Amino acid sequence: MNYSLDIERTAAKKQKPAADRLGFGKYYTDHMFIMDYDEEQGWHRPRIIPYQPISLDPAAKVFHYGQTVFEGLKAYRTADQRLLLFRPQKNFRRLNQSSARLSIPSIDEELALHALKQLILIDQDWIPSKKGTSLYIRPFIIATEPSLGASSSTHYQFMIILSPVGSYYAEGIHPVKIHVETEYVRAVKGGTGMAKTAGNYAGSLRAQDDAAVNGFAQVLWLDGVHRKYIEEVGSMNVFFKINGKVLTPALNGSILDGVVRNSILELLQHWNIPVEERMISIDELHEAYDNGMLEEAFGTGTAAVISPIGELHSLGRRLVIHGGTTGELSAKLYDTLTGIQLGELQDELGWMVQVS
Amino acid sequence: MNYSLDIERTAAKKQKPAADRLGFGKYYTDHMFIMDYDEEQGWHRPRIIPYQPISLDPAAKVFHYGQTVFEGLKAYRTADQRLLLFRPQKNFRRLNQSSARLSIPSIDEELALHALKQLILIDQDWIPSKKGTSLYIRPFIIATEPSLGASSSTHYQFMIILSPVGSYYAEGIHPVKIHVETEYVRAVKGGTGMAKTAGNYAGSLRAQDDAAVNGFAQVLWLDGVHRKYIEEVGSMNVFFKINGKVLTPALNGSILDGVVRNSILELLQHWNIPVEERMISIDELHEAYDNGMLEEAFGTGTAAVISPIGELHSLGRRLVIHGGTTGELSAKLYDTLTGIQLGELQDELGWMVQVS
Known part of the structure; x- marks a missing residue:
């Protein structure tokens, strides 16, 4: 399948943190993936844009009724500089299963994986190579309709953000x-x-x-x-x-x-x-x-x-x-x-x- | 107690919707209340500002881990033009009880009620007078720290937004x-x-x-x-x-x-x-x-x-x-x-x- 993504590259790349100071989920890469949903168009406008704040109405349903799902997976840089993902299809499959429970419209899993790969390639300099480090990937969907009725949202955003992370075990695996x-x-x-x-x-x-x-x-x-x-x-x-x-x-x-x-x-x-x-x-x-x-x-x-x-x-x-x-x-x-x-x-x- | 709130008034008031088209939680008034929390200063900078979008990092914890609480209550305009709230102390009490369960720092309930009254006075033209209508009040707290660690946030925002609402029963109470x-x-x-x-x-x-x-x-x-x-x-x-x-x-x-x-x-x-x-x-x-x-x-x-x-x-x-x-x-x-x-x-x- 051939998916076309709009790509807007950042004008000012951020400084990357030192590999020994990464921690978990504290730093984010230069770009993010985003796609919109409304009832007329379904999921539309998949695009990669510079990492930036989200602007939402204070009445957006995610703030009040928590209609949101997410995933977590990692990309790794091998010694011979290949970039590997661990079973990413399972994550996008599960995202849709979570969405079904939360009354959120399902996404095209192949499109999501394609978009993730594109995003990783664009931000590949961010994947650390020190032993134990990796690039943590956070796909998530939030309900954005600005309405206080306690019902399923008519509007959503699907995003993927990337975060270089340190080893969970700074001094080796320990109980x-x-x-x-x-x-x-x-x-x-x-x-x-x-x-x-x-x-x-x-x-x-x-x-x-x-x-x-x-x-x-x-x-x-x-x-x-x-x-x-x-x-x-x-x-x-x-x-x-x-x-x-x-x-x-x-x-x-x-x-x-x-x-x-x-x-x-x-x-x-x-x-x-x-x-x-x-x-x-x-x-x-x-x-x-x-x-x-x-x-x-x-x-x-x-x-x-x-x-x-x-x-x-x-x-x-x-x-x-x-x-x-x-x-x-x-x-x-x-x-x-x-x-x-x-x-x-x-x-x-x-x-x-x-x-x- | 004497609370000082910074108040920034809107330069351009919005047009008010017709009383028979209000529905529930679809329109919002000209202003909102907002207050910040961080671990150093606690809750600080209570202020009333023009109603406006919230700008948050995509990694803000509210999007991922749902650390948020809210309340719902109403203000009414009486036939003799008094503005009345129904048991508002109970709502701010319960907000703090909810926060305790969600590991969110408690707010000063008196400050919150004071701020709500100020906000209502500023936007009092928005309180509809048609029978059955009222001003719905939504206080809420969201976790804003941009961190993917699955732990309690270090930063929060407390907001109050107001929405003129129609009668729940357009044609009288019905089963x-x-x-x-x-x-x-x-x-x-x-x-x-x-x-x-x-x-x-x-x-x-x-x-x-x-x-x-x-x-x-x-x-x-x-x-x-x-x-x-x-x-x-x-x-x-x-x-x-x-x-x-x-x-x-x-x-x-x-x-x-x-x-x-x-x-x-x-x-x-x-x-x-x-x-x-x-x-x-x-x-x-x-x-x-x-x-x-x-x-x-x-x-x-x-x-x-x-x-x-x-x-x-x-x-x-x-x-x-x-x-x-x-x-x-x-x-x-x-x-x-x-x-x-x-x-x-x-x-x-x-x-x-x-x-x-």
Whole structure:
């Protein structure tokens, strides 16, 4: 398919930050992609423009009713200077799935991927090459109609912005302390938990702030119905290795279908390591721990890839997992995934998409 | 307390829309209130400026993580030209309660009320006088920090915008058809249902759009745990009159503490009409209907005040309530509340606040 994008290049390129000061989501590149929607024309006017502020009426629905979806993925610069994306089709697929839940009109996924590649090529100087760094990509849609009626918007904007990011682990992968949340709930079946939409994150900030005050990196979310089945950790999916078998909560309508989660499931099957997607109660976790069978625990997501859980503070108990160090499987998954993403390992499962 | 607001008046006043074309939340007045927050200065620079677009970085957290709260209330012009607000302190109180759930710093409620009064006085020509019309007031806070980290924002803006609105009932109060929602859930205990925040509304749009396609005005929300206890109707609280007694769902952590809901509870007590706040299952409603005891049903909220439910389509059944017409108590509550709001009835419960 042949898509024509209007491209307006910036007159004044910004200074790029030093590779060791990138952090996460603090700097943005010189350009952005934007496309408009109205009911008459559908999605129209796809264009790349200089990175710039958005001007919206104070009554724009996104400010009041949160009708918005987003995605997160990364581009990598390999040692031989190729630019690679990790399974980008899955992100645009999921964006449309999120939009369906939020009553937002779907986008043309091929157009989105084409536009992303164009944008990356234009801003390719921004992709850092230092080990562990990458270009974080944030596609998102917001409802822009200036109307206070609590109904779906008639107007939207789809944008893609790019942010060079540092290594999630400045000093190598290391385990974190997690608090099992019992007061707040992230999502419930029938709600928006399976969609990547603002409200899920808004609702999680209070618990996260409270956990941080008490020295925890994140919270482990339990389900909203029984308040005992494990759902996610922070804004990541979660895995446990118990007695040689890998477990992760089944997608039940309130859990995000993570791209890294899915990739790990594929890798484990590829490696013939037993893996189960099913309900996992916090009691089962305690029992496995008491029997010495809770071998590893880790969160998975685009930012960290693998985030080992070293300590789980759960219902008055303190579970120290793998002696508070990174487990062998966690390390192997991290090395394999980042190796494939950086083009250092062979892409046997056909995940990487080259931008050229 | 003496608050000093900077006031910048518009150079070009807009043309006001005709009173019979107002609708809801479509037109905005000449000015708006705005105040900034950062971690160093706290809330600062309260000011009234010409109504204008907001310019935000595309990475502003409100677009991605939905950290935002809002309120809705109305100002009325009485026959003798007084300007009245309905219980505005309750709205600013609730705004802070919502903010606590969303990890947003609290505002000075007295300053907010003072600013609102000043803003209304400046734009008082916008308050329509035709019967049923009013000035809808939308205070809201958005997270503005341009950062993609999924954490609480360091910067916020608090704004108040004003919108002249028409009568919710162009041809007098009339009952609506409601669908009992069984697939989607609005909120769950531990989530954000008790807060007035964007995500709750975002999550409800899909169900509302589906209901509209099938000819329903709104959906009746059931709880997310047992999927059988009644919570809200559309974006309103809900009441039932069963065998002479008035029932409304108790505030359980997932239901909004509505100002109109609270006012109706006070009125009913004032009138010595028996009223109960408790869990109400959809089965109880069916049973009452079958026994001929389901006498009235209505939603309550700032926009409609009272919205009678004429038909409830519930789990394959069609319940016709009060013959599909407005019940006597519904009508009496509507007439009393709007009479007090418009200064036509004596304000025995001390609800109205005059702007002067």
